[in-house]
Amino acid sequence: MSDQQDQPLDIDNAQQLGEFIAQLAAAADPDAPAITLDTLDGYMTALLVGPPPSAPIQAMDALFGDEWPGIFESQEQTDAFMDVLHLRWNEIADSLDPQALVESPEQMQLVPLISDFDDETKARLLADGSLTEDLLERLPAAGALWAQGFLQAVEDTGSWELPEGDAARDLSLMLEAIEAVTLATNSDERSTYIQEAYEEPEGIDQDALIDDMLFTVQDMRLFWLQQAALKAAFSEDGETPSQH
Template sequence: MNPEINHDNAERLAALLHVLAAAADEDAPAVTIDTLDGYLHALQVGPVEAGPADAMDALFGEDWPAPLAEQEQLDAFMDALHLRWNEIGDSLDPQGLIEDPEAMQLMPLITEFDEDTKAALLAQGVLKPELLERLPATGQMWVEGFMQAVQDCEDDWQVFEEESEPAQMLDAMLMSVAAVALPEGPQRQAYIAEAYDEDVQVDQHVLIDDALFSVQDLRLFWLQEGAAPDEDESDDQQA
């Protein structure tokens, strides 16, 4: 049985993130629920032992609790954050991924700016008409959060000898994830031409689906690669 998103909790988490966004420096990059969710997924699939607070420190700085504490919302935020963290962990349960590798277990928080969403945002005054063309593509913010976590922990992710089989596997999976954020243009078309057969129609949703499967594969990849040194050490001790 696939894990389910607690949508009420996701809405609480997104609302409380607005408190942090309002308190942030106006020049600071925007951190959305999508960005945070992508970062949390990367922490759970990668080789680094981390918790959800590590994502908050990386995205908002170590003083991030202060605005929430001032409004007596810190406990509520931490409850919502940990619930989402546990949901992600359940979706990445290795047993489920191994037993049914063709099934999509992940349920990411990805905002899709469809026409109804755009109309609602315009009606609410949240979005100005001149900004419509600058809205990020579906999945872009989530992937940017994921890839930021990979970059922040680069020394732990990039541990394989260049051109080795694990290094090539890792690069291919990460490229599949990063491709979601590629803008329309030659680089995106070159990736699609190399990664897909000519008769496959590739749109943003195809790229997202493949990226999420790569995230699931990354979970199993790091479990396997992380166990390898211990096995080698055990063999040495037995010898």
């Protein structure tokens, strides 16, 4: 994957956040889709990228239901969780600073929390019983859970729609680049996407798709700021922005 610019990522905070999310996930409905730290991180990133004003509590309510604070044993534990949640939210917001994105468009600013189960990690988890062979076979590819969280936020907010035109087509293509990370590695759909989206598809692997997803997310941040600026400008003139 591409080199990332040094960003203030608090590793200890990320680990604490992961422990809290694991606690919440363990208490959730076993029939509900599993929510991981990756899922939450992707979801919060989409809230910070997209058009509506939002807050990290919006992600928590959407993923765990609005009764989730009751899972914690005390107010002190809830407060501690909110502290680490807001710190991570602010880290993501800082990495999406528009000025940095404009000044260094080729630089990876985002530092996503994406779990990568390499062979050594898988072997250790199998050895200590944390992972079964069946679960191992069903593990999604790296980045898939993060992308799923991002796309879920897009769907949940319901505010990413644009009138038909160039902007709508650009947004659709950007969302396809994120969805590509969720596609099964050996699926025909993934192969077709890579063949159609890349001039040299032979060298495109999951890491390349993740890189392109993250650069696309950065582009989305500027895209929505541009849409907001256009909307404001046309509103002042009493006109509606045209979609060419």
